[in-house]
Amino acid sequence: MPVKLSVNVNAVAMLRNRRDLPWPNLVDLSRQALEAGAHGITVHPRPDQRHIRFSDLAPLRALIDDEFPDAEFNIEGYPTDEFLELVIKHEPEQVTLVPDDPSQATSDHGWDFTGKGNYLYDRVWRLKDRGFRVSLFCDPDAGEDMIARAKETGADRVELYTGPYGACFDDNKEAAHQVNMLGTTADFAKSAGLGVNAGHDLTVANLPALVERVPHLAEVSIGHGLTADALEHGYKVAVKRFLAACGH
Ligand SMILES: CC(=O)[C@@H](O)[C@H](O)COP(=O)(O)O
């Protein structure tokens, strides 16, 4: 089955937040993404609400429930008690736990599944008990042992951090090395019984090689590159271009 595309609307929210005005409109653009064939919407609300505001979650949940019942809502973030409360209130199909410090500009590493194993076990089960699928952000070079620890938390999937792969857009040799590393980690995850998602700085140009190397990839979540593409081509066309790059 081709990899699913969840459109991350954080970058749209960031643009909106430059003014005290309601545009670009998050719900309207999310609707366009889903109409164009995206399989879900991703948000990553951070404690300072610099991109997604907590008040954005209810209208996005309602959009999916009312107009796109087959689509999925994916909420990403660091699992503080406040974050878990927010998630439980908006009942996403998937929660992606990310080890972000609030001061980080963006996500730049995966979990230490060894050092944080007990912490994650507690968080994962608090979410799974509510019926949400749980995915854990994972370094691209996590070894077999680290993946085994990820599995022990009870999580359903890992999301491979593809930032370093995205960063070698002008270096084919390094890109080939990175995609192989991601592939090896994805293979460990598959063998351990974990589903595999991927995200961060994925583009129309770098998706095909990743999808070819990881044929069991379940979902990619994409925001920054897709939003940039949409400025050139329009939102719906951009979503279709990314779907095509995923093999649809
Ligand atoms: C979890 C993750 O990979 C990030 O890519 C993040 O969700 C992107 O959000 P920002 O663009 O707001 O940093």
Ligand SMILES: NCC(=O)COP(=O)(O)O
């Ligand atoms: N989980 C990764 C994500 O949602 C999007 O990251 P990016 O495409 O904005 O880098």
